[in-house]
Amino acid sequence: MKLLAALDLMAAARARPVAESLGWSYVPCPREGDLVARARAEGADAVLLDLSGIPDAAAVVRSLKTLPGILVIGTAGHVEEDLLQAARAAGADALLSKGELARRLPELLGAAG
Numbered sequence: 001m002k003l004l005a006a007l008d009l010m011a012a013a014r015a016r017p018v019a020e021s022l023g024w025s026y027v028p029c030p031r032e033g034d035l036v037a038r039a040r041a042e043g044a045d046a047v048l049l050d051l052s053g054i055p056d057a058a059a060v061v062r063s064l065k066t067l068p069g070i071l072v073i074g075t076a077g078h079v080e081e082d083l084l085q086a087a088r089a090a091g092a093d094a095l096l097s098k099g100e101l102a103r104r105l106p107e108l109l110g111a112a113g
Contacts, residue, residue: 001113004044006031011050011075014102019048022109036063039070046071046112048105050098051083061090071112075101 002025005015012028019026024046029038031054039047047064051057051074064072071094074087078097088095094108 001025001045001109002027002043003046003048003109004029004035004039004042005048006035007048007050007075008052011098011101015048015105018102018105019109022106022113024109024113035060036067039064039067044070046073046109048073048075050074051076051087052080057083058086058090061087061092065091071108073105073108 001023003019004027005012006029007015016026027042027044031050035047047070049072054060061072061074064070072092073094073096074092075096075098076083078099084095096104
């Protein structure tokens with residue numbers, strides 16, 4: 001299983017060991033650019049996306065969900081409730097505050113893998 005991770009450095013430091021401990025291939029990528037094309041090219045099974053600072057993050061989530069069978073997990077600060085709500089409405093499979101990332105990611109990736 002392959003996880004494409006578009007995260008800041010702190011979140012990546014928490015997510016990478018979790019993914020790798022569950023047997024996932026961890027592929028970091030920038031939050032800029034065409035994440036759908038990158039996910040397709042990498043053959044990603046899941047995308048872990050830091051929604052903060054992405055213009056129209058909901059549109060990115062909607063675009064990612066056009067890929068067959070992809071799991072989209074969004075993360076943002078706990079005070080960014082509007083951003084999390086917009087991603088939920090756009091079809092994100094799971095949403096985590098940055099503080100929940102290390103605790104809940106094993107459950108989400110374990111269920112998908």
